[in-house]
Amino acid sequence: MKANAVWIIAVAAIVAGMIVTSSGGVSVSEEFGQATAASMREASGTVFDWATPADWIVSGTWTLKCGGPCASAEPGSIKFDMAHTMVMEGGNASHAHSYKDFAATAVATEGDNLMINGMITGSGPVGTAPIKIKLTGVGGAGMFSFELPENQHLMGEISGAIVESDD
Numbered sequence: 001m002k003a004n005a006v007w008i009i010a011v012a013a014i015v016a017g018m019i020v021t022s023s024g025g026v027s028v029s030e031e032f033g034q035a036t037a038a039s040m041r042e043a044s045g046t047v048f049d050w051a052t053p054a055d056w057i058v059s060g061t062w063t064l065k066c067g068g069p070c071a072s073a074e075p076g077s078i079k080f081d082m083a084h085t086m087v088m089e090g091g092n093a094s095h096a097h098s099y100k101d102f103a104a105t106a107v108a109t110e111g112d113n114l115m116i117n118g119m120i121t122g123s124g125p126v127g128t129a130p131i132k133i134k135l136t137g138v139g140g141a142g143m144f145s146f147e148l149p150e151n152q153h154l155m156g157e158i159s160g161a162i163v164e165s166d167d
């Protein structure tokens with residue numbers, strides 16, 4: 001009986017050690033594949049916000065691919081795509097915009113935030129315009145926003161979420 005008890009304690013100790021070792025080595029950020037503002041190479045997510053001057057509901061998706069860490073990427077290697085619908089309260093005047101030919105001019109990081117400025121061409125009355133893209137809280141419950149500061153069709157900062165980000 002005594003020998004069996006020792007054997008059981010020894011096995012239990014080994015199993016407990018294996019459990020501690022296997023769970024102790026993986027950090028939460030690695031397990032979920034989330035990037036930091038400094039290491040992030042690509043991200044994608046949603047746009048969902050109100051826009052002025054009319055009461056437009058803007059809803060869509062975006063994708064950012066930097067071909068390396070965005071924070072240190074050459075502006076020429078940064079690809080950004082976006083498409084969204086615009087619909088007035090009550091479901092009127094529904095239409096869509098797609099964007100192409102993004103050309104980054106500046107990239108900056110500040111803590112968990114990543115800012116990219118550039119030019120983009122949006123379909124319809126958006127046209128070719130400067131765009132400011134902001135990813136805040138990269139690595140956590142991150143937010144996305146864009147602004148077309150010189151555009152009259154889609155005014156103000158339009159927000160959304162970072163759904164996925166990868167190193």
Ligand SMILES: [Cu+2]
Nearest residue numbers: 086095097153
């Ligand atoms: Cu529109």
